[in-house]
Amino acid sequence: MIYDELYQEIILDHYKMPRNFFVMEDSHCHKNGYNPLCGDNFTIYLKIDNKIISDISFQGQGCAISTASTSMMTDLLKGKTLSEAKKLCQLFHNMLTKDCDEDDENLDELIAMKGVRKFSMRVKCATLSWHALSQAIDECERT
Numbered sequence: 286m287i288y289d290e291l292y293q294e295i296i297l298d299h300y301k302m303p304r305n306f307f308v309m310e311d312s313h314c315h316k317n318g319y320n321p322l323c324g325d326n327f328t329i330y331l332k333i334d335n336k337i338i339s340d341i342s343f344q345g346q347g348c349a350i351s352t353a354s355t356s357m358m359t360d361l362l363k364g365k366t367l368s369e370a371k372k373l374c375q376l377f378h379n380m381l382t383k384d385c386d387e388d389d390e391n392l393d394e395l396i397a398m399k400g401v402r403k404f405s406m407r408v409k410c411a412t413l414s415w416h417a418l419s420q421a422i423d424e425c426e427r428t
């Protein structure tokens with residue numbers, strides 16, 4: 286299977302069966318992200334214990350790219366420390382905005398989103414929930 290097809294499979298799989306897709310009633314903080322250009326609208330829920338993301342979920346709706354990106358993000362960040370999470374945010378953002386050909390293994394399945402960087406409209410879809418996540422982490426750290 287060529288890489289592009291494999292990547293599409295991964296994205297479609299997360300789109301059809303989003304992971305950690307529920308409203309977390311007892312979250313410590315949550316943030317909404319809305320992309321008017323596409324209509325993507327998600328809320329990210331975080332539970333943080335001892336500076337570790339002990340639980341993370343999301344709810345909302347959007348296109349395949351935004352849904353898959355958010356689903357993979359929650360999978361990847363669960364159990365990570367806040368500083369690790371911030372680093373991964375940065376790595377993901379770099380992958381979609383800079384021309385580097387090295388795949389960073391730390392991003393795991395999110396490498397599948399790499400092809401998105403050729404389409405600037407789609408980059409907004411892919412990064413939407415990551416921005417919401419960064420805001421949620423900031424808010425949690427302030428309180």
Ligand code: ZN
Binds near residue numbers: 320324350351410
């Ligand atoms: Zn979208």
